[in-house]
Amino acid sequence: MADTNVSAAEHDVGLKHHFDDSGQQYESATLGMWVFLLTEIMFFGGMFGSYTVYRNLYPEAFASTSRFMNLTLGATNTAVLICSSLTMALAVRSARLGAKKKLIFFLVSTLILGIVFLSIKYVEYHEKWVDHHIPGPGFHYDLPQYYHQAQILFFLYFAMTGMHALHMIVGAGLLTTLIVMASRNRFSAQWNTPVDMIGLYWHFVDIVWIFLFPLLYLIGNH
């Protein structure tokens, strides 16, 4: 699997001494990140499962909520997140090329797009607050016959987008760390594993949104 030439390997930058060489270390980190993303799939999976069950139980009620979802903001946010995925992919590419300035530029762009996404999300949440669409004692729904069912949908809406937004906030923190590390010349064409890892994380968060968008905003749009 790996040769045991420890003394040669010790010269690699950023190599922890329980690894044999930086290839093994990089592969372990990538694979570890993917396993972590597996847990994330299952974490969101619990909510997607609940969503599936209730959408199957209450199709009409769920469809009725779409008129209270802000499709324009939802679609804009989808585009914003896709843009941020592009800049993140380009950041990873720049890191692999060892291009520091480009790397910082793309990381900052990604961070800005992430903040734009969160700001738009805030506007949406604020709308829901004004419209009394927050589940709980103050919940109000214009179609009284669907009051309970719609409340469950909004509960799931806030759980899913809230968990997603939480992941975005964590991602923004990680990006900030990367920017600081990059500006301190911590990355090189040889060692840039953290950029790769956080790139994977960021793309995953994007994928979650790619599913949330049709499931929450496009249910009964026609």
Place this chain on the structure above:
Amino acid sequence: MFPVQASTGAGQVDALYIFLLVVAGIMTVGIFLCIAIFAIKYRRRDPDEIPRPIHGSIPVEITWSVIPFLVMLVMFAWGTRLYFENYTPPKDTLDVYVVGKQWMWKVQYPDGTREINELHVPVGSPVKLILASEDVIHSFYIPAFRLKHDVVPGSYQTYWFQPTEPGRYHIFCAEYCGTNHSRMTGWVDVMDPASYQNWMNANAPADSMEQRGAKLFAQYGCASCHVLQTTPSPALNNLFGHPVQLANGQTVIVDESYLRTAILNPNVHPVRGYPPNVMPVFQDQINEEQLLDLMVYLKSLSSNQSAAGVNPARPAPAGKAGAKP
């Protein structure tokens, strides 16, 4: 080792149980004997001895995977068959309505008799329980009949049994339900048919569940749509036990669970061919016991064609003619 067998099903479950005990006993004794014999026969006699290695044998592995699996298939088939039987009531049962709440069982008979933590049933006739809960999940458990089912709020659960032995048997709540869970117990009184009749007569109340249901039917103004058809609405005679096609294309048999949803949340599974969102939501308007009264009344409309005032002119969407898939 065995609790009393007091129903037709109890003996069947015990028979299956004994089959499993025998299989499990043979397996356990076999493994224990092997371990004991090997441990004695092949104990280390010389500190330096190295036994000849045996790596394994694919035929042996296949044998001891497949044979137990075939035996387990018998358990599966036998157990599944009994399960479906116990939870699928026959026609013409004596229906008893049970409402669980923290921490008591409220039992109601179609003739209107009510009791708490007691269930009186006659020997020899099939009895169907319709179980509802007012608060948390309970479980109505009668060990002498080898039967239980969770009582899930928001739905009806049913099972049936046919008592064979007169006597008093435990009722337990078997799903943890809070402080006095272990006090949520009661007794099934299995009586011979004559004493059962006497008991019924002695306790007969002023009005039956059907009568109480009819009053509720009037009180909530159900008749204006469902009978007088001021708005086109599904007719209610010959509905119970028949298939009905829903707006989403599904066909369901109208049972207690369906009627429950149709009354409490009529817009969740509307019937095909009727305008949606007309009937008000009765969730929070009506309690479990009233709902059961109403249910018995609605059921009576299906068993008794002459039930007052139901308009037979407009066929229900799923009458005999509508029973298409």
Place this chain on the structure above:
Amino acid sequence: MSTTLPRPQIEAVNYLNVDYSWKSWLFTTDHKRIALLYLFSITAMFGIGGVFAGLMRLNLLFPDGLFQHDTYNKFFTMHGIVMVFFFLVPSIPATLGNFLIPPMIGARDLAFPRINLLSWYIYIAGAIITIVAILHGGVDTGWTFYAPFSSSYSNTHVILAAIGIFIAGFSSILTGLNFIITVHKMRAPGMTWGRLPLFVWAHYATSLIQVLGTPVIAITLVLLGFERILHAGIFDPNLGGDPVLFQHLFWFYSHPAVYIMILPGMGVVSEIVPCFSRKGAFGYEFIAASSLAIAVLGFLVWGHHLFVAGQSMYASMVFSFLSFFVAVPSAVKVFNWTATMYRGSISFETPMLYAFGFIGLFTIGGLTGLFLATLAIDVHVTDTYFVIAHFHYVMVGGMVLAYLGGVHFWFPKMTGRLYPENLARLAAVIVFVGFNLTFFPQFILGYLGMPRRYATYAAEFHTLNVFSTAGATILGVGYIMPLIYLSWAWFKGPRSPQNPWGAKGLEWEQSPTPPPTYNFDVPPVVTEPAYNYAGEVDDGGH
């Protein structure tokens, strides 16, 4: 703790004596030291859970109980939560697994040592929050947290306990993640998959469950917590929700989790039996593959907890069938262990006694699982003491015995000391007798119809409950004995030779006892299959 001990100068530098400062323990990234941190923490949690168990058995000595109903309800809830989430799930993986997987595969450490330490801190954070919940009056929902009781009716610290479990879950996820990557990427040259010790195979399978299952219970508890605050109705039938959905999500994790609580034990026994029979495992490939089969099939059977819960009868049928399916790999393991002893050279040291106990009790626990998978019988015995007896045979008779067996087996490796053998044998017998006296009567109680979670019970169940409580007393003695003599042996026991059992495996043969910080003085190279007691010539890692 080791600081007070005078040690002879000749002792080689190892992971224990390399540094005595408290910082060197609390900030260690050495998997062996983290394993010991876990060992002490879970022993403490086992103590707490055990005290609750004792109080329950005390209450059940009398048909009318001894404590208030609410108090008893909290006892069994806290017993379940502490034992399941804070003892059984981390027990073998986080201690023995953490300690042994790197040396067994010839690695210097786990792939992510800092994450390993982080997982211990996360565990401690979860444990502290749970203990705070206990001290503030506890929880009374049962460890299963069934809605709507937990979401709308219970007046206890449900959210606090849920947060504790939620946090501890991440510790479990990180441990599993670490093991998976370590097994994939850190194996020594020559350590092919076909040569991996069965202990490692079992832990690999366990890790898959931890990684794939635990996030689901995490999100389920989050939803439950918000439902409890907002009453939006996601699990509340009065508000349009379905309480059975909670059970689906809960058991999607919690059924596979019972395999987290037995697979590592199977791994331990798969090491002990060959060692004390001096003979390679019979059907190595089948034992290894059955671990993976259990991990995968274990995810397909959770619905057997819902046979009477309002689940569709057809879904129950499918889940019943698959539950029988998962019994096959478990049976295969038992047969293979037994066959390993055939024509072996069997000796009777303490670990082997625990392995005998494990095989016997797991056989009973597994076979009674068939009763519960059989639909019609499950209807009668589910939620009775039959279930209690069944899963205690698997989890205590199985996992705890394997844990004790493993701790004795590797105690010389971990400490460099030997424990008093005859005292340990006596304790093993006491545990076995006490266990059976405690839990066998509960099978009978269950079939007679005594429901679980009852603070008071009908008079006819009295005699068997007295037996059970008496057995629990004996079992308690059996648990306290190892605690005492192992603590003594840690400091005062005679020095252990490098390989006291004559066992095969990199951790015994090539890593010094006790190991140095990076496990090996010379990077190991593997040239023979696992358990090659006969010294057969290499067949190319078959």
Place this chain on the structure above:
Amino acid sequence: MTKSHITPVGVYVTVFLALIALTIATTLISRIELGPFNFVVALTIAVIKASLVVWFFMHVNHSSSLTRLFVFAGLFWLAIMLVFVMSDYVSRTWLPGPRWL
């Protein structure tokens, strides 16, 4: 070594444009009444978009088969959960038990 693989910028931009186009498509199609197919189309497009991100942005196209196996495992386990949970809900209203056993 896999880590040094550099994807041309053009590939990323093409994938990006495809993602934006698919987002517009799914939004527009949702306005057309297709009955149950609205849901099918929306989900299909989402799956295509997610696959593009996984395959190109997350470099699964250049990853080891082990990584691909892990990605597959994630989807497989999610499918287990959705399928088996739904198996209960869809069959609850099925007709009462047959006597075929």
